[in-house]
Each structure stands twice: as structure tokens, then as C-alpha cells.
Amino acid sequence: MIILNIKDALDTISPDPNLILRTELLLMAKANKRKVKFYKSLAVAASLLFIISIMSVGGYAYYQHPVNYIDVDINPSLELEVNAFNRVIDVTYFNSDAEKLIESDDLTGCKTETAVALILQAASDSGYIIKDETSVVSLAAYGRNAEKTQDLLSRCTNTIQNQYCELAVYTATVSDELKSEAKATSISAGKLGLIKMIQTLDSTATTEYYRNKSVASIVNQLTCLCSEVNTGVSEETKANIQNRISGVNAQIECIEQNRRSQEMQGAGSPNQFNSSAEYGDTYSSSSVPGNQTDSGQFGGNADDPSNYCQPPATDSNNSTAYSGGSNQEIQSSANGKTNTAMSPN
């Protein structure tokens, strides 16, 4: 009897060797195609990664690249580095008052106007801006694009004037030479510009002496020097400098006049007070009567306060530009035109 079993029966089923060979070739071809596809995908992914990396690095570098510098001086003196997106990317402190005033982390990443507002808030909290006293803040801007720099300066000025009506704002744009010199002497370009004006009027004045002086005292000193006679400085030079500080002097005078009015009336008019705060060092000397006088601490005519409270016709395009220490180099840029200040005589 033949014994049958399943295993023997199923053993008779086996694939044709040709089928195995054909299948092997087919699979090899598929695998190669897949390999090529894999490397293509890898190349595309690598390219994309490379492009994204380049864009990321480039974007980061662009973000971290400063295009404008804003020097803020009260007595605390610091500089904000601003990128093309109007964001603060770094803060440089020029004195210990500034270091104590605000942490750089609080300013980094903020919009420039916000950073300036934060600085002034901190200055107010720290007693550098006192309500019943007239304080002066200097804003000096430096940048390759003059139009954008001026625009940034105007926005910062407006931010200050909208919040601090008792604060006089001195604004200036900074030349390349002054910026380089300020960097070399570790002083803010805004303050150095003011010191250079003092040195023009007083050859014995040193940068070191005025380095830690407040902007208000420097402006006060400039006003006094301009009013002095027989100093050996030409009247034209004096007029030129007086022209530069006339705007801030007008603001100071207006603020003080308003304060006196409030004191006399018991309660002052806030509207009048606020309107005075819209002044900056941006007015032509002819619009400010105080420019014509030699008397008074800030050169103003206190008898006619209404003259000081006229809002400016154009203020954003008019600022002081420093280009060095000599008299000839201090120029006034008003309404886009360069004017040389005339002597009162």
C-alpha cells in the first residue's frame, strides 16, 4: 500500500527557476529606480535645507545689522542700535547712571519709540526728570539713510513730547566724523556735539569736564557763553550756535512760562502746556524771539510768553547736524535746505 502525505504532495509545487531569475531582475531594476528617486529626494531636501539655512542666517544677520543709532542723553547717557525693522538690537551705556537706569534686556527687541519711552519712564522714576523742574533730553540720530534717520528721530521726539510736557527735547543728526570721534572717546555723539559747541565758544572747555554733565546744564552753559561779550569768538559763530540751541531754549522758556502762569493762576491750562511740548530744536531762529536776546539764563523773553507757544509749521525736517568741532562745520538744516545762521549784527 502506498502511503500518501501532504508534504510530499505540496513539494511538487515549486517555482520555475526562470521565474525567480525574472523576478530578481525586476526587483533589481525597481530597487535601482527607488535608489535614484531616493537620491533625487535627498538632493532636493539638501538643496531646500541649504536655501533655508542661508535665508535664516542671512535673515538673522540682517536683523542684527544696525542701520540707525539713537543717542539718548539726560544725564544718563546711552545709545540704541536700531535695525532695519526699527527694533533695538543692542544698547551701549556711556555712564554709570545709564547702567543703573535700565537693563539692556528690557530694551532689546523693542520698537525704538517704545525703547525711548521706557528710558524716559525709568529716568522719571529715578529722579532724572522732575515734574517741577525743566529737564532737557537730547536725541541724536546717526544713520546712512538721512531721510529714514530723520523720520526715526521725529517719531522718537513725538513720543517724548506726547508723554512729557515738562521735558524740552534737543534733537540732532550726527555726521560720520562725529560718530567716529564719539566712539573713540566713549561718549554719546549727541553729547559730544553739544560739548563741541561749547569748545567752539570756550577753548578751555574739555570733553572730560562735560562728559558727566547733564544736557540741561550743557545747554545752559551754551546759552551763557553765547550771551557773553568780548570772548574772542565771532558774532557769526555765536549766532550760528545760538541758532542751533534756539529751539530747545524756546521750549524751556515756554515750559517755564507755563509753569509760572499755572503758579499765578493756581491751576494752569493743560492744553497750553502740552502745546509747548511740541517744540524741538527744529525751528528756525526767526520764529523764536528768545534767539534775539542776550539776557536771561536760557535767552528767552519772559515778558511775551505767547510768542513761544506758537506750534511749528514744520518740525520734522529741521534739525541740527553736527559734522565736527569747527564753527564752519556746524550747520542748520531747515526744511531740507542748508542755511548758515546770520549774525545778529
Place this chain on the structure above:
Amino acid sequence: MHELTSKDKIKTALEKHSNMVYRICFMYLKNKEEAEDAFQDIFLKYILTDKVFECEEHEKAWLCRVSINRCKDILKSFRFKIVSIDSVPEPYYETSDEKAVLREVLKLPPKYKDAIYLHYYEGYTSAQIAKLLECSENTIYSHLSRGRQMLKERLGDNFEY
């Protein structure tokens, strides 16, 4: 890594599993040409899969499962249904004793055929078959018992498993 998994993997897989895959295909489709097409499809799927096999047994079980599923799909397909299975020539239905057993095995319903083949030829236990075919162990016992009984009835006393 990829170089290893293309050439070597293909050769090794064909050497080890071609018989099993072809047998499953033939048992289901009962036709050489259809079995060969299914055979190539299954190995194509094998080479394109990203599945990582833990061991050789895992790989074998995966191929077994894929082979059964592929054959079932073909049997359900429109192309296969329009040609009656009875009209397909059966080259292995010969008169030899092994062929007689094979013929009767192939005539078994698929569920008994799977259990009989995997148990008596591939040597899987009922538990392993249950896991592979995703059904209960008792069901596999039942399928094996009924399959054996049917073969016994058809092949007589000179048949052993």
C-alpha cells in the same frame, strides 16, 4: 545601508521564501500564470516596504500573510471572476499519487487549505497560525480537523498527514 537592502536583500529573500510564496499563490489561484504574476507582485511589495523585520521568522510570516491577502484580492478581482476557474487548465492534476493528494488539497475550501498547508507543510503550530491568520486558536483546530476529515474521506485509508 540602502545598497545592502537592495541587491543582497532581494537574493536572500528569493532564496529563502520563493517556494513558500509560490506554493501559496498556486494553492489559491490554481493557475501557473496567475501564480507567477502574484509571485512577482508579492516580492515587489516586499522590496518596496519600509517595514523593519525583527527576525527571519517575522519576515516569513509577513510574506505569508501578504501572499494570502494578495491571492484573495486577485480572486475577488473582476478580471479573475470573468474567467471561470473550471475552464483553467490544471497541469498538476495528474494521475500520480502525489498529484492526487495535491489535487484534493487544492480542492479544499481556502480556510481549511490555509490551515492544512501552514500546519503540515510549513510546520506552524495552531497558535502561530491563529496569529498569522488573525483568528482564534479554536477556529484553527476546527479548520484542521475538518480539512483532515475531508481529505481522509476523499483519499481513503492509505493517506497520512
